[in-house]
Amino acid sequence: MLSKRITIALVVAVMVVTGAVTATGCATRGTATVVATSAKYGEVLMKSIGAAQQAVIAGEATGLVERNPARIAVQRFVDTAALGEKAADKMDRLLAADAAGRAALIIEIASLLDQVSSGALSALVPIGNEQLRSQLTALIAEIVRTVATINREVLR
Amino acid sequence: VSNTNTIANLTQALMQINTMLPVLMALGKTVAGAITKDGTAPADAKQAVNQFREAAQKVRSEGQEWLDTHPADL
Numbered sequence: 001m002l003s004k005r006i007t008i009a010l011v012v013a014v015m016v017v018t019g020a021v022t023a024t025g026c027a028t029r030g031t032a033t034v035v036a037t038s039a040k041y042g043e044v045l046m047k048s049i050g051a052a053q054q055a056v057i058a059g060e061a062t063g064l065v066e067r068n069p070a071r072i073a074v075q076r077f078v079d080t081a082a083l084g085e086k087a088a089d090k091m092d093r094l095l096a097a098d099a100a101g102r103a104a105l106i107i108e109i110a111s112l113l114d115q116v117s118s119g120a121l122s123a124l125v126p127i128g129n130e131q132l133r134s135q136l137t138a139l140i141a142e143i144v145r146t147v148a149t150i151n152r153e154v155l156r
Numbered sequence: 157v158s159n160t161n162t163i164a165n166l167t168q169a170l171m172q173i174n175t176m177l178p179v180l181m182a183l184g185k186t187v188a189g190a191i192t193k194d195g196t197a198p199a200d201a202k203q204a205v206n207q208f209r210e211a212a213q214k215v216r217s218e219g220q221e222w223l224d225t226h227p228a229d230l
Contacts, residue, residue, distance in 0.1 A: 071223060092205055
């Protein structure tokens with residue numbers, strides 16, 4: 001009787017160990033894929049913002065954009081970049097998070113990337129030169145599409 | 157006699173667990189490894205995060221440097 005119980009306990013222990021290791025593998029794969037996807041889109045987003053910032057700086061240097069509106073725009077780009085760094089920190093935390101913390105972090109990351117997108121859009125508002133503003137708006141529209149893709153991928 | 161049997165059974169069970177655990181852990185790791193292979197390795201995800209962070213830091217530092225060297229028109 002006791003031997004039978006021990007055998008059952010052993011089988012259960014075997015199932016628990018195998019299940020735990022396999023589940024860890026699944027969780028690692030899923031989270032790493034989500035993080036890598038967000039981070040890659042985030043990098044594209046940041047490079048687009050960097051290009052827009054350089055355009056504003058160049059515009060100011062050539063007289064296309066006035067100093068004060070350019071400063072407001074660049075300050076907003078700087079603020080959005082800081083939000084991007086915050087999102088990267090959350091991604092690092094997500095890689096090490098347990099199941100309980102994972103969902104909240106994914107939502108926080110998606111929210112931060114959304115704020116980066118809207119911050120980049122608001123940065124263009126002070127630009128007085130219509131041609132430059134419309135060109136940069138096209139770039140930012142691409143960013144917005146990118147962020148929408150990120151959020152779809154991350155929240156899926 | 158009953159106690160002696162219980163101890164003997166427990167000892168035998170512990171020895172079985174001791175023998176089986178490393179085998180099971182190795183099997184589990186192999187299965188987990190096969191699953192992970194289809195997705196993204198955590199190290200690759202970490203590298204992607206670092207590249208994202210570097211891109212953000214570049215925008216922030218370049219922008220801040222310009223702000224510091226280009227004061228507002230009064």
